[in-house]
Amino acid sequence: METLIQAAYLIAAALFILGLKQMSSPVTARRGILWAGAGMVLATLATFLSPQILESDQVSINIMLIIIAIALGGGYAWYSGKKVAMTDMPQMIAMYNGMGGGAAAAIAAVELIKASNEAAHDVTGSSTIADMLGADVAILGILGAIIGTISFSGSIIAWAKLDGRLNRSKLLPAQHIINALLAIVTVGFAVAIYFTSSIDTIIVFYLLALVLGVFITVPVGGADMPVIISLFNALTGLAVGFEGYVLGNAAMIIAGIVVGSAGSLLTQLMAKAMNRSVANVFFAGVGTDAAAASGDGSEGVMKEIQAQDAGILMSFASQVVIIPGYGMAVAQAQHKIWELTQILTEKGVTVKFAIHPVAGRMPGHMNVLLAEAGVPYDMIYDMEDINADFKNTTVALVIGANDVVNPSAKSDSSSPLFGMPILDAVDSENVIVIKRGRGTGFSGVENPLFFTDNTKMLFGDGQKAASELIQAVKEL
């Protein structure tokens, strides 16, 4: 039986790796998730036959509890995952990721409490958790516990921030110093667990790690959230891998470490796309104090345009580049924009979509949203491919985007966005910005693009503005 279960885990691990591999190409991506899903079902079913579980004293109660927990947790996740809008995907990923981290931390807690009980009743004189578990298992178990717990509470905060439930970027004065102290104390307790058998130490350690996760995530600026979520994703993978070692489970080790390393690389790619180092993300809060300072830099008047005129401008353009941002998705305007694109194409206008690496809330998020509306991916261009093309563009239509076209990222070294690569919409002949109001973007930084001579503002809700544009273009 044991061999059979191990074989099932091995097959599952192979399916995960092959599945992830297929997910890295748009052609096979769908098959990839199906394979990985099959691996998960196989591993879960095999685990029910595990002798460790079947030989337990409370086998019937425990199995019942397992089934209830899977039904509740899985049922809730199924329901919420089916219901969530595409725009809210990033925070959902953060939430599910946090759950995984929490599960890894809870596994470690069970093992540590078990060892602590055994140590307390041990007659041979070995009395620490390390004696009971062995040094390697104890160290990796505790490491997994601290990483998993931070990922758990941190992901919950990331979810709350992206979901608009939490707007604070500061809890305490000198947050970074307090975080550093808290981290040191938490690590101190982690080391202490190794050398003691006290339940209290374990409890205090978990509480500290929970608070640490919260404190680390709260100061992170909204624009940096994708990096954090990706990082927590990698950390959860690592924690799962470590707990896999504790339990002697090869599938957990392989899957966890694969995600850990893939996630770390993905985090670096994202941070690079935003021209920020991962350390920078943690130790600088964009859009808090700095935004106010640079706010008065942009003097001038925004020039308004009516949909009618904007429509004329676009109908007679040779090339229109649409720069969609998260605001477009929130307004559910992507379908209207696609309709507008089709009409313009019929009129002989070349239409392209320009996607900033961090458009939306995550790299690739905007591509998902446009794909949902039916935009074929050969019309969508990455930043590097389109930037030189703005000089040949008659109209750049910015809808719901702001920070990604902010030229102060290039010119103003005092801007918090300074250094972030941007889409050079400012180079095109005309810029039309569809925007709900005169406010600043997600990072809270003023955008000088809106005040330049060739920029016209089309104020209004994204979907309504797009409908008016369609109307205007059709009438010509």
Next chain:
Amino acid sequence: MIEGLAAIYIFMLAGFTGYEIISKVPVILHTPLMSGSNFVHGIVLVGAMVALGIAETTAEQVIGFIAVLLGAGNAVGGYVVTERMLEMFRPSEKKTEGEGS
């Protein structure tokens, strides 16, 4: 059980594998892939089931229960959202001659 040097080999090889998988991914798939890898570490469910399965005291059962609850949420939720996202990546019917850009 996997111990000592064998474990280190597994850690190392798995690490390289993850790196290899990600290093050639187009930007358009970053979000689905992050979601997909989020699903894969839902394998923690298996460990959580073992942790609850070997629980003896009530405290262990409660924590184990939480572990399975969260693990199942990770696995199922990760699958559902990834599947929904990837469902949209179908090649356009009109222009299938190349993936362009």
